[in-house]
Amino acid sequence: MPEAQQIVRIAGKSINGDMPIRTGFKEIKGIGRNLSKSIATALINEEKELDMETTLGDLTDEQIEKAEEIIDNPKEYGIPSHLMNRRKDRETGEDKHLTGSTLDLQRKRDIGFMKSIQSYKGIRHKHGLRVRGQKTRTTGRSGLELGVEVDKKDLEK
Numbered sequence: 001m002p003e004a005q006q007i008v009r010i011a012g013k014s015i016n017g018d019m020p021i022r023t024g025f026k027e028i029k030g031i032g033r034n035l036s037k038s039i040a041t042a043l044i045n046e047e048k049e050l051d052m053e054t055t056l057g058d059l060t061d062e063q064i065e066k067a068e069e070i071i072d073n074p075k076e077y078g079i080p081s082h083l084m085n086r087r088k089d090r091e092t093g094e095d096k097h098l099t100g101s102t103l104d105l106q107r108k109r110d111i112g113f114m115k116s117i118q119s120y121k122g123i124r125h126k127h128g129l130r131v132r133g134q135k136t137r138t139t140g141r142s143g144l145e146l147g148v149e150v151d152k153k154d155l156e157k
Contacts, residue, residue, distance in 0.1 A: 004057035010064060011071050012100045017057025021067075024056040028071070030099035035074070035083045042070050042077040071099060 005017045008024075015027045021043065025036040044050045047063050059067070070077050074084060074097050081087055084097040086106070098106055114122030124131045130140055 004055060006057065008056045008059065008064065010056070011068055015056055017055060019056050020053050021050070021056055021059070022052045025067070025071070028099055030085055030097070030103045031071070035079070035097075038079045038083055039067065039070050039074070042074075042079060043067050046070075046077070071097075 007014050008017050009015075010025070011028050013028045015024050019027070021040045022037050023033075025031050025039050026033060031039070040052060043063070043066060044052070046066055050059075050063070070079075075081065075095060081095040084095050085103070086096040086098055088094075089096055111122070111125050115126050116122070121131050130136055134140070
């Protein structure tokens, strides 16, 4: 058996090789706890000699490539669409899952689109205000003086 790797590179992210596969995929931007477990399960179904406690450092290069393929195309490996972060994409209409820098880029595009059509959320983004219905009367203040202004006359009394 080959020696375990200390750092494993998966989907453009360096991950500690001591982590078990069920939690190791969480380190990749765009993958949460439930999707990480689903990817690990799909990988175990493809590679029969693995289990949930196998560390990422113990994976071979072929198994790492298979994991990247599952991350890129989760729907083909039986991962449900409710775990994906881009369901019913506006341009293509299909369910996709984005990770890493593509997730950041698509988020910026979406915000730019909202600004260009001047939707309510776009206008809030444009002015730097809260977008999701939070209160703004007392929270979210920055760069302003806080407190009550007191006259000098009131202090002398």
